[in-house]
Amino acid sequence: MTDLNQLIQWRREFHRFPETGWSEFWTTSRIADYLEEMGAELLFGKQIINSEFVRGRNQKVVDKGIQNALAYGAKQKWLDKMDGYTGCVAIFDSGKAGKTVALRFDIDCVNVGETKAENHIPNQLGFASINDGFMHACGHDGHITIGLGTALWLSQNKDKYTGKVKIVFQPAEEGVRGAAAIAASGVIDDADYFASSHISFCAFSGTVIPDLKNFLSTTKIDIRYRGKPAHAGAAPHLGRNALLAAAHAVTQLHGIARHGSGMTRINVGVLNAGEGRNVVPSKAEIQLEVRGENKEINQYMVDQVMQIARGAAISFDVAYETEIMGEAVDMSNDKALVELVSEIALQQPQVNEIVDYAFNASEDATILGRRVQEQGGKAIYFILGADRTAGHHEAEFDFDERQLETGVNVYTALVGRLLGD
Ligand SMILES: [Zn+2]
Numbered sequence: 519m520t521d522l523n524q525l526i527q528w529r530r531e532f533h534r535f536p537e538t539g540w541s542e543f544w545t546t547s548r549i550a551d552y553l554e555e556m557g558a559e560l561l562f563g564k565q566i567i568n569s570e571f572v573r574g575r576n577q578k579v580v581d582k583g584i585q586n587a588l589a590y591g592a593k594q595k596w597l598d599k600m601d602g603y604t605g606c607v608a609i610f611d612s613g614k615a616g617k618t619v620a621l622r623f624d625i626d627c628v629n630v631g632e633t634k635a636e637n638h639i640p641n642q643l644g645f646a647s648i649n650d651g652f653m654h655a656c657g658h659d660g661h662i663t664i665g666l667g668t669a670l671w672l673s674q675n676k677d678k679y680t681g682k683v684k685i686v687f688q689p690a691e692e693g694v695r696g697a698a699a700i701a702a703s704g705v706i707d708d709a710d711y712f713a714s715s716h717i718s719f720c721a722f723s724g725t726v727i728p729d730l731k732n733f734l735s736t737t738k739i740d741i742r743y744r745g746k747p748a749h750a751g752a753a754p755h756l757g758r759n760a761l762l763a764a765a766h767a768v769t770q771l772h773g774i775a776r777h778g779s780g781m782t783r784i785n786v787g788v789l790n791a792g793e794g795r796n797v798v799p800s801k802a803e804i805q806l807e808v809r810g811e812n813k814e815i816n817q818y819m820v821d822q823v824m825q826i827a828r829g830a831a832i833s834f835d836v837a838y839e840t841e842i843m844g845e846a847v848d849m850s851n852d853k854a855l856v857e858l859v860s861e862i863a864l865q866q867p868q869v870n871e872i873v874d875y876a877f878n879a880s881e882d883a884t885i886l887g888r889r890v891q892e893q894g895g896k897a898i899y900f901i902l903g904a905d906r907t908a909g910h911h912e913a914e915f916d917f918d919e920r921q922l923e924t925g926v927n928v929y930t931a932l933v934g935r936l937l938g939d
C-alpha cells in the first residue's frame with residue numbers, strides 16, 4: 519500500500535529546493551539517494567543523454583546548479599556519475615523473463631518566484647522554495663514523488679510483475695528541452711510500453727483524462743545575427759547592421775504562408791539588438807517558436823524559418839547562426855493503454871470521472887512516446903486530476919497532495935496489468 523504521508527514528505531522536500539532545466543543536480547542526487555536505498559540499478563549522464571540532442575542547456579546555469587547542489591548537500595559520487603548532465607534512469611528488474619515498461623517523470627522547476635502570501639500552504643507549513651526566483655510551479659515536485667512512490671512499490675513487489683520497469687527522471691521539460699537527448703540515447707528503445715502524465719493542468723481532483731488529444735509539434739529556435747559596429751554619423755557605410763537584419767526577419771517570420779493541411783503557429787517572443795544610440799548595431803538575437811498540428815507541418819514551419827533567417831543575413835551582409843533550443847512532437851495515445859488506464863482510474867476510490875480533453879499545447883514526453891511507438895511499442899500520456907490554487911507557472915500555484923497517492927496507485931496497477939503473470 520502507498521503511504522500518503524511518505525509521498526507528502528517527499529513532495530515537500532523537493533518543493534523546497536526547485537532547480538531549473540539542466541541544473542537539477544541536487545534534485546537528481548536526492549532522487550538517486552532514495553532509489554539506491556530501494557536497490558534500483560541506476561544510470562546517469564551519457565548513459566541516458568545523447569549530448570548531440572541536448573537543447574537549451576546553458577553552461578552558466580549548469581555551473582551555478584552544481585555549486586548550489588554541493589552547498590545543499592548533494593553527494594559528490596552522484597555528481598561524478600552525472601558528468602554535467604542531470605536526470606537519471608532507475609531500472610527495476612523482476613529477474614523473470616518478460617516485457618519492459620518505461621515510465622517518465624519530469625523533475626525541473628519553473629523560473630518564477632514563489633508567492634510570499636500567508637495563505638499559501640508552502641509558506642504556512644514551511645516548505646516554500648529557498649532557491650530565490652525558482653519554484654516548482656508546474657507540479658513536477660509531484661511527478662518526482664509519484665515516480666519515487668512507484669519505485670518503492672516496484673522494489674517491494676517483485677513477485678507481482680515479470681520483465682522490467684525503467685523509470686526515467688527527465689530533466690528540462692520546461693521549454694521542451696530534455697526529452698530529445700534521452701530518446702536519442704536509446705535508453706528506452708527496448709520498451710514495449712511507455713507511460714507518462716501531468717498532474718492537475720485542466721483536470722480537478724477526482725477526474726482523470728486518459729486520452730489527452732491534440733498535442734502540437736513544436737520547435738523553439740534562436741537566431742543570432744553578428745554584424746559590424748561603426749560610427750553612425752561619420753561612417754555608417756562601414757557598419758553591418760544586425761538589428762535591421764533581425765527586424766526584417768521578424769516581420770517576414772510572422773508572414774510565413776499558412777500550411778493548407780493543418781494548423782500552424784509562430785511567435786517571436788524576444789528580440790534583443792544593438793549596443794548604443796550612435797553605433798551601427800552589430801548584434802541581434804531572436805527567440806521564437808513554431809508549432810504545427812503534426813510533425814510534418816511543424817517541420818514546414820521550421821524550414822521556412824531557416825530560409826528567412828538566411829535571407830535576412832544575406833540582405834544585410836551579416837553573419838548568422840541558428841540553434842534549436844527545444845522540441846516536441848505530436849503523439850496519439852494507443853487505444854489499448856487508454857482503455858487500461860480508464861479502467862484502472864475508475865477503480866481508484868478517489869476517482870469518480872473520466873474526462874475527454876484537447877490539449878492544444880506541447881509536452882516533450884511525446885518524443886519518448888513516439889520513439890517507443892516507432893519501435894513497435896505502445897504509449898500513453900494522461901492527465902491526473904488535482905485541484906490547484908492557481909494556474910500552472912503562477913507564483914500562487916499549489917495542488918491537492920492527496921492525488922499523489924492516486925498517481926502511484928494508477929502507475930503501480932498499470933505495471934501490474936502490463937507485466938503481471
Ligand atoms: Zn510547466
Ligand SMILES: [Zn+2]
Nearest residue numbers: 656657658716
Ligand atoms: Zn509541467
